[in-house]
Amino acid sequence: MGVGRALNNYAVQHTNPSCLLRRERIEPAIFARSFWLGTNCIKNPQPLLDRKTSESLTSVTEAAAIHNLVTEMVAYLPTLGVLAASLFLVFLLLRRMVRTHSATAIFWHTVLQEKMTNLVKGKSRESRILDFVLQNGVRGDAKSVVDSIDKYCREQEWAMNVGDEKGAILDKVLEEANASTVLELGTYCGYSALRMAQVLKPGARLLTIEFNPANANIAKQVFHFAGVEDKVSILEGSTEDIIPQLKKKHDVDTLDFVFLDHWKDRYVPDTKLLEECGLLRKGTVLLADNVISPGAPEFLQYVRGSSRYDCTHYPSHLEYSEVEDGLEKAVFKS
Numbered sequence: 001m002g003v004g005r006a007l008n009n010y011a012v013q014h015t016n017p018s019c020l021l022r023r024e025r026i027e028p029a030i031f032a033r034s035f036w037l038g039t040n041c042i043k044n045p046q047p048l049l050d051r052k053t054s055e056s057l058t059s060v061t062e063a064a065a066i067h068n069l070v071t072e073m074v075a076y077l078p079t080l081g082v083l084a085a086s087l088f089l090v091f092l093l094l095r096r097m098v099r100t101h102s103a104t105a106i107f108w109h110t111v112l113q114e115k116m117t118n119l120v121k122g123k124s125r126e127s128r129i130l131d132f133v134l135q136n137g138v139r140g141d142a143k144s145v146v147d148s149i150d151k152y153c154r155e156q157e158w159a160m161n162v163g164d165e166k167g168a169i170l171d172k173v174l175e176e177a178n179a180s181t182v183l184e185l186g187t188y189c190g191y192s193a194l195r196m197a198q199v200l201k202p203g204a205r206l207l208t209i210e211f212n213p214a215n216a217n218i219a220k221q222v223f224h225f226a227g228v229e230d231k232v233s234i235l236e237g238s239t240e241d242i243i244p245q246l247k248k249k250h251d252v253d254t255l256d257f258v259f260l261d262h263w264k265d266r267y268v269p270d271t272k273l274l275e276e277c278g279l280l281r282k283g284t285v286l287l288a289d290n291v292i293s294p295g296a297p298e299f300l301q302y303v304r305g306s307s308r309y310d311c312t313h314y315p316s317h318l319e320y321s322e323v324e325d326g327l328e329k330a331v332f333k334s
């Protein structure tokens with residue numbers, strides 16, 4: 001065994017390299033110098049004195065230990081490289097799936113991202129949306145509030161509003177319906193209601209049902225800020241409880257337009273409830289969101305398979321994403 005290797009072995013035995021690094025907190029420049037010194041001391045075991053590094057390096061053996069550590073690290077580089085490249089590929093794949101795959105996107109946005117951010121920021125996503133609206137919207141200007149919510153949800157964090165792309169379809173279908181009495185199932189923060197309020201003709205009214213008190217509270221503040229309270233009323237409670245009360249308690253004869261945007265398993269039961277309660281007339285337009293993502297197959301089967309409805313599909317994308325989604329219009333015939 002050469003003298004250099006013997007010195008190196010001695011250094012490794014007597015100096016734990018990782019401890020050495022932690023204890024000495026060696027600067028990168030000194031570390032490089034040490035590596036050079038270590039290399040030299042293995043070639044030539046004479047004690048090396050260097051003015052710049054002698055204060056940091058207590059002995060030649062430490063230099064040798066550092067040399068050894070670096071040599072070991074270099075040996076691991078290919079493995080580390082493969083690991084880093086694999087992690088990067090997994091990251092790219094996940095990012096792509098969040099953008100284009102329905103279940104992954106919804107799981108990421110509504111479970112992982114939302115819960116983690118709520119924990120870190122100590123307030124709900126809906127409160128953060130309200131804060132952004134109050135700071136960036138213009139009081140009394142519903143369009144500026146809608147634009148602020150879109151900006152927040154595109155640039156900061158996703159939220160389950162109908163969004164700008166499907167929102168434009170909602171505006172158009174509602175405008176064509178020339179509705180006087182509109183019902184929304186699922187208010188959330190009030191985004192779609194604000195869009196509809198801007199399209200409604202003078203004297204028309206919109207009732208929107210929300211069973212989550214926290215969401216209803218945010219929506220009330222959004223409506224107040226946007227100045228649409230005279231057109232929009234929030235009815236707090238579940239759709240199954242409130243729909244049967246619409247005629248007597250809320251003075252509704254029949255509905256001209258219904259926007260279904262609550263939990264998807266309620267689309268069919270609530271459509272049947274609207275029929276049973278005599279709230280649909282010939283020509284009432286039902287417009288259902290998210291029929292592709294997360295999907296409402298039973299609803300599509302029900303309205304498309306019924307001779308009582310004329311259906312039109314509007315392909316689009318899940319709000320603020322590239323995931324395929326669509327709206328279904330079902331016009332009640334009788």
Ligand SMILES: C[S@@+](CC[C@H](N)C(=O)[O-])C[C@H]1O[C@@H](n2cnc3c(N)ncnc32)[C@H](O)[C@@H]1O
Nearest residue numbers: 161162186188191192211212238239261262263
């Ligand atoms: C997708 S969000 C509505 C988004 C809103 N339409 C928009 O585009 O801005 C669904 C909302 O429906 C509410 N919801 C779900 N099922 C409901 C039910 N059966 N009765 C009342 N509200 C319901 C949820 O609490 C949630 O706030």
